[in-house]
Every structure is written in structure tokens, then in C-alpha cells.
Amino acid sequence: MSAPLVSRYQDLSREQLAVLVPELLLIGQLIDRSGMAWCISAFGREEMAQIAIEExxxxxxxxxxxxxKALGYAPITPxxxxxxxxxxxxxxxxxxxxxxxxxxxxxxxxxxGEFHLDHCGALMDVEPMGEDYVRSMCHDIEDPTFDATAVASNPKAQVRPIHRPPRVPADRSPHCAWTVIIDEGYPDAQSTPALALIQATLAARIRLDPIDPEGDGNADYTGxxxxxxxxxxFSHSALVRIADEVCLQMHLLNLAFVVAVAKRAESPEQVHEIATKQLVGIAGVAAGRIHQALGTDAIETLALHPLLNPAAYVTARLESDSVAVSTSPAYADGAWIxxxxxxxxxxxxxxxxxxDPYLDVVVSGSDAEWTxxxxxxxEPAPDAEEVAVTRFSSGVGFAFEPRRSLPITPV
Structure with missing residues (x-):
């Protein structure tokens, strides 16, 4: 592949990036709060759960x-x-x-090892919907997806519950607890068939600039x-790379979401409708959080928005009052753009x-080359319905707090 474009996050300060990266991670989590409401409406709760598992x-x-690989903690032998x-x-x-x-x-x-969740924002969103939805998330979805994440590190890993919701008693804390055990006697975890489709996308294979080992701060997570x-x-260079990688996570999740929806949809038009509703919802919520976190104006918010990042994946030129978009790997994949x-x-x-609710856009050009x-x-624009639906999540107004970062040693 050709050399990547300079990251749109490059011009942010190290301090701004340290604020933005957790925001991007949270925005990625909220994609499902936007998309799954429309899947429930179209296909029902059980199929929604299957879509989540597959994506x-x-x-x-x-x-x-x-x-x-980006942060240097990949095992020497895959x-x-x-x-x-x-x-x-x-x-x-x-x-x-x-x-x-x-x-x-x-x-x-x-x-x-083990982990537990002192707070599960996803559970807080789902508990008001009833026990069936809690079981769908904490049982049907979590079992295969935790293992799928672990298998990226070791196919002999198994993630199993110690306890999990529905919570008994209703205020039980921690919200859930799990063991993680790697044992050569375990059978290899099996991947979903859709994995091969997503591995073939340009998003999966796009090359980003390596992290500069020089400069202040950590250039990796090898400690x-x-x-x-x-x-x-982290160093400025590391934070830029992390931000770009987190945006790629969102694109990959969305591409897998579209594959899963297409398996169940009645027509390509229904796929397009659901995918667009998901994008509108997360687009508005993501922009609101970026704007609030960094005080960005509309063009600056667009420049930092996952819709247009990383620059190596989505080709766009931003001016003081416009954004010009052209063909790119993201178009070839059928990604958000x-x-x-x-x-x-x-x-x-x-x-x-x-x-700013008084702002709007006028778009001219062709399908893949537009400004x-x-x-x-x-007059101010009302909230889009899709944004209002996504605001159901407690994550939309979630506030990060300062934390001490302490090393974890075996116990």
C-alpha cells in the first residue's frame, strides 16, 4: 500500500490527545447504542443479539x-x-x-487471571429494558465475544463467568466477574465465518505510520x-497512533455490523436504511462529546470525528468552512463515508x-467526490431522531474522572 497520509490528530497537543483517546474509546462503545435499536425494530431481540455476536x-x-503490534506488546510468536x-x-x-x-x-x-466490572455502563443502559435484554447481553453476547477477543492473543484462552447479571440482589456489586485461563488442553477457539470477510477489507490491512520512539512519554505498552x-x-506520537487505531476499530466494527445486518435484511435498501440510522445516531453523539471535551468548532470537530479518520483510510481536505471528500479505501470498503x-x-x-444547532451543510458533487x-x-435544527435514540445511553453524558495508574503484579 502507498504511504499513509499524515494523521489528522497530528496537530493536537499531547494533552489534548490524552483527553481525546478515552473519548474515542467511549464513542466506539456507543455505536451499538445507536445501531441495535434499529435492529430490534427490524428483526427482534434475538436476532439483534446474533448481530452483536457476529459484528x-x-x-x-x-x-x-x-x-x-502498534504498541509493541504482541507475542513474539503469534x-x-x-x-x-x-x-x-x-x-x-x-x-x-x-x-x-x-x-x-x-x-x-x-x-x-480474573477481571470484574465495578461499573458496567452497558448494563446500566440495558437493565431498565428488562431481564430478557440483560440475559441477551450478559449471557448470549458476552460468552462468544469475550472468547473472540481473547483468541486474538491465544486460541487456548477461555473467558468464563464467576457471576454475572441479572443481578441478585438487584444492587449487586461488582456487576460481574470472570476468569481468564489459558490451558494447552483447551480446544482452539473457533472464529466466526464473517471474520474472513472483514480480514479482507482495506480497513483491516491499512498501514499507519509507526510510532516515533523518541520524544517525551511512553512510545509503547511493553511495561x-x-x-x-x-x-x-504516552508520547505524542503514540497517542496519535492510538487515536487512529481506535477509529479503525470503529470502522471494522461497523463493516462487520453491515455484514450481519445484510444476512437478515429483506433488501439492500433495508441494509442502507439501518446502516444510515446507525451512522446518524453515533455521528451526532460523537461530535457532541468531541466538541465538549476539546472545545472544537464545527470544522475542527469534523476533522477529529471518526467518520473522517484515520486520514490514511478516509481521504478528505478540510478548509475553514468546508470539507471536500474524494475516493478512498473507506469508499472501496463501503464504510461510513x-x-x-x-x-x-x-x-x-x-x-x-x-x-451549533443553527448550522447546516450544503453538499455538492458526485457520490464519491463531494464538498x-x-x-x-x-432557526435551530431539532435533534435527529437517531441521535435522540442514542442519547438513551448513559454513556452520552458520562464524565471521566482522574485515576491513579498503578502496576498490577501477580497475587
Whole structure:
């Protein structure tokens, strides 16, 4: 592949990046809060659960290995990682954003560990929906997807519950607890058939600039496992790469989501409708969190938004009042950006109106070569229905708190 474009995160300060990266991880978690509501409506609760299983199982092994390589903690021999490798991966996974999914880790030795969740934001979102939805998430979805994530490090790993919801008593804490055991006697975990489809995408194979080993801060995560990852301890170059990789996680998850929806949809039009609704919802919520975290204007928010990142995947040129988009690997994959353009302005509107409800976009050009120009309206736009649905999640208003980052040693 050709050399990647300079990251759009490059111009942020190290301090800004340390704020943005956990925001991006949380935004990735909220993709399902946007998408699954429309899957329930179209296919029912049980099929929604199967879509979730398939999308995470087909994407997380790919992006987990990418992050291992980027930050230098990949096992020397592929497939021989230990529980520390698995736990480090979870700390950099959109499936387990810090604090909102408050994983607490215990390492007994390299092959035996545990984790529990002191707070599970996903559970907080689902419990009001009733026990059937809790079981779908905490039993049907978690069992295969935890193993799929672990298998990226070692196919002999098994993640098994100690206890999990529905909570008895109703206020039980921690919310759940799990063992992680790697044993050569275990059968190899089996991958989902859709994994091969997602591995063939350009998103899975896109090359990003390596982390510069020079400069202040950590250029890798080769040191000890820590209780709470201190993003401020990473170097500027490492944080840029992490931000780009986290955006790729979102694209890979979305590509797997579309594959799973297409298996169940009545027509390509229904796939397009559900995919667009998912994008509009997460586009607005993501823009709101980025704007609030960094104080960005509409164009700056677009520049940092996962819709347009990483730059090596989505080709775009940003000016003071416009963004010009052209063909790119993301278009070839049918990623989010392919759902935007002339006559398909709603995802872009959701982004700019999260910053200022009086803003709008005028889009001109062709399907894959277009320019969106900011305009100001006389009346504020109402919330898009899809954004309002996504705001059901407690993650939309979640506030990160300062944490001490302490090394975890075997007990």
C-alpha cells in the first residue's frame, strides 16, 4: 500500500490527545447504542443479539492484533500471548472503554487471571429494558465475544463467568466477574465465518505510520500491566497512533455490523436504511462529546470525528468552512463515508448541529467526490431522531474522572 497520509490528530497537543483517546474509546462503545435499536425494530431481540455476536467476533480479533503490534506488546510468536496480553488489549478496546466499562484486573500468573466490572455502563443502559435484554447481553453476547477477543492473543484462552447479571440482589456489586485461563488442553477457539470477510477489507490491512520512539512519554505498552491506563503518560506520537487505531476499530466494527445486518435484511435498501440510522445516531453523539471535551468548532470537530479518520483510510481536505471528500479505501470498503454525499447529508448535519444547532451543510458533487459547505440557518435544527435514540445511553453524558495508574503484579 502507498504511504499513509499524515494523521489528522497530528496537530493536537499531547494533552489534548490524552483527553481525546478515552473519548474515542467511549464513542466506539456507543455505536451499538445507536445501531441495535434499529435492529430490534427490524428483526427482534434475538436476532439483534446474533448481530452483536457476529459484528464483535468478526472485528475484535483484527483490531486487537493491530493494537498489539502498534504498541509493541504482541507475542513474539503469534497466538502465544498470556493473560497480561489479553488484559492490555481490553484496555485499548472500544468494547471496554475506561471507567464506563470499569474493568478491574487480577493476575495470578501468566496463564490465570480474573477481571470484574465495578461499573458496567452497558448494563446500566440495558437493565431498565428488562431481564430478557440483560440475559441477551450478559449471557448470549458476552460468552462468544469475550472468547473472540481473547483468541486474538491465544486460541487456548477461555473467558468464563464467576457471576454475572441479572443481578441478585438487584444492587449487586461488582456487576460481574470472570476468569481468564489459558490451558494447552483447551480446544482452539473457533472464529466466526464473517471474520474472513472483514480480514479482507482495506480497513483491516491499512498501514499507519509507526510510532516515533523518541520524544517525551511512553512510545509503547511493553511495561507492566497497570490498573488504569494513563493516556497522558504516552508520547505524542503514540497517542496519535492510538487515536487512529481506535477509529479503525470503529470502522471494522461497523463493516462487520453491515455484514450481519445484510444476512437478515429483506433488501439492500433495508441494509442502507439501518446502516444510515446507525451512522446518524453515533455521528451526532460523537461530535457532541468531541466538541465538549476539546472545545472544537464545527470544522475542527469534523476533522477529529471518526467518520473522517484515520486520514490514511478516509481521504478528505478540510478548509475553514468546508470539507471536500474524494475516493478512498473507506469508499472501496463501503464504510461510513459511503453513506454521505449529495442527497445524503443527514450524518454530516448531525455532526455540525451537535456543535451549533443553527448550522447546516450544503453538499455538492458526485457520490464519491463531494464538498460539504457550512451554512447558517435562521432557526435551530431539532435533534435527529437517531441521535435522540442514542442519547438513551448513559454513556452520552458520562464524565471521566482522574485515576491513579498503578502496576498490577501477580497475587
Amino acid at each position: 464483535w467476533s468478526a472485528s475484535s480479533p483484527i483490531y486487537t492484533r493491530r493494537m498489539q 497466538g502465544t500471548g498470556d493473560v497480561i496480553t489479553i488484559f492490555k488489549g481490553l484496555q485499548l478496546d472500544i468494547g471496554a472503554p475506561p471507567q464506563f466499562m470499569d474493568f478491574r484486573y487480577t493476575v495470578h500468573d501468566l496463564w490465570h 507492566p500491566l497497570v490498573s488504569d491506563l494513563d493516556f497522558a503518560a 459511503s453513506l454521505c454525499g449529495p442527497g445524503a447529508e443527514r450524518p454530516l448535519q448531525a455532526i455540525v448541529q451537535a456543535v 460539504a459547505t457550512l451554512v447558517r440557518r435562521d
